[in-house]
Amino acid sequence: MKIAAVQAIPYAIPYRTPLHFASGAVHVADHVLIKITTDDGVVGWADAPPRPYTYGETQKSIVAVVQDVFAPELIGLSVFDREKAQAVMARTIHNECAKGAVDIAMWDCMGQILGQPVSTLLGGYTDHMRVSHMLGFKPAQELLDLALGFREQYGITTFKLKTGRHPVGLDVEAARVLREGLGPEVEIYMDANRGWSANQAAEVLRQIAELGLTFLEEPDDAREVLGRRRLVTQSAIPITADESAPNLGEAAREILTGGANMLAVKTARTGFTESAKVVAFAEAAGVDVYVGNQIDTQVGTVASVVFGAALAHTSRRAGELSNFLDMADDLLAEPLQIRDGAIAVPTVPGAGTQIDPEKLEKYRVD
Ligand code: MUC
Ligand code: MG
Structure with a gap:
């Protein structure tokens, strides 16, 4: 059960419908697949998405840090030595998604060796997750048509509206059209990816006060601390930290210094090991979390x-x-199904991240 090889495989799959948001846009999934192989032949997989506008990582930087910096230190550790692996990777600052994927691939190996689904090992609370769909920048009526289609086809009743546009009226209008068209039962929240100033965000909050939105994520740059604190104090709905809380320490700092009162948890950047610590902190602090999308x-x-x-x-x-x-295609051997607005937890041993070898061959770019 010792780590024998750590590979970082770059690949590219186009998007049929690109996603546009305040900090960037995605046309191609130019990600890196992390493959960990143990000395007894167990293979663990995980995905690392480069998000230069969020963490500074690129496809090439993820390949380089995993293969040149992490792999030599990880080879020889047991796949169960996850705290040792965390300590090894913590010596290199940033590189969140590279670290997160290495951790998940290790958990995939652990689950396979123990013959247990990783969700069971992590806590086993329930067997499914309800799905929220993220709506990128589009005209208001197109957003409503899309949301109605997702509700009809997949039973999805929670939507995140990407915002942070100028003038702010564009986003206020989109929220109003969604609320009127979807009705009061559907959950809607906003993510501005730092697109506004604190004062602009305060104006948006005033204008959407009657629309019953659940929370507002990264309205402005959290480093402008006084503006952000004023927003958090004055807002009737939670202000969620996402990219301002990319790891445990920064999540704690943002919450404890009043930069946010809710947290996005993303396994892509904190893997399973650090994500569990972020959630434990949030639970102890009485702070809500949601599982976000990278x-x-x-x-x-x-x-x-x-x-x-x-x-x-x-x-x-x-x-x-x-x-x-x-996306136009994907790499997972058993494609995910969304039914009645939820995805079932895989019941196979491991993390359920098995890769289709033919698809990997087709899309890899190394
Ligand atoms: C999100 O919640 O911000 C957009 C940029 C990124 O890093 O993640 C996405 C979604
Ligand atoms: Mg976000």
Whole structure:
């Protein structure tokens, strides 16, 4: 059960429908597949999405840090030595998604060796996750048509509206059209990816006060601390930290210094080991969390399902688990199904991240 090889395989799969948001856009899933092989032949997989506009990582930087920096230190450790692996990787700052994927691939090996689904090992709270769909920038009526289609076809009743546009009226209008068209039962929240100033966000909050939105994520740059604190104090709905809380320490700092009062948990950046610590902190602090989307493929999404369903605190809210529907193809051997607005937790031993070898051959770019 010792780690014998750590490989980082770059690949590219186009999006049928690109996603546009305040900090960037995605046209191609140019991700990196992490493959860990043990000395007794167990293979663990995970997906690392480069998000230069969020963490500074690129496809090439993920390959380089995993193969040149992490692999030499990880080879020889037991796949069960996850805290040792965390310590090894913590010597290199940032590189969140590279670290997260190595951790998930190790858990995949652990589950296979123990003959248990990883969701069971992490807590086994429930057997499914409700799905929230993320809507990128589009005219208001198109957004409503899309949301109605997702509700009709997949039973999805929670939507994240990407915002942060100028003038802010564009996003206020989109929220109003969605609320009127979807009715009061559907859950809607906003993510501005730092697109506004604190004052602009405050104006949006005033204008959407009657629309019953659940929370507002990263309205402005959290480093502008006084503006952000004023927003958090004055807002009637929670202000969620996503990219301002990319790891345990920064999540704690944002909450304890009043930069946010809710947290996005993303397995793509904190894997399973650190995500569990973020959730424990949030639970102890009385802070709500939700499982977010790193614009994940099915390989990334299944990891979010495995983790989100394992813990009571993360399974309370819908997780963002459906944006792989916008991709032209995927790598997962058993494609994910969304039924009645939910995805079932894989019951196979491991993390359920098995790869289709023919598809990997087709899309790899190394
Ligand atoms: C999100 O919640 O922000 C967009 C950029 C990123 O890093 O993740 C996505 C979704
Ligand atoms: Mg976000």
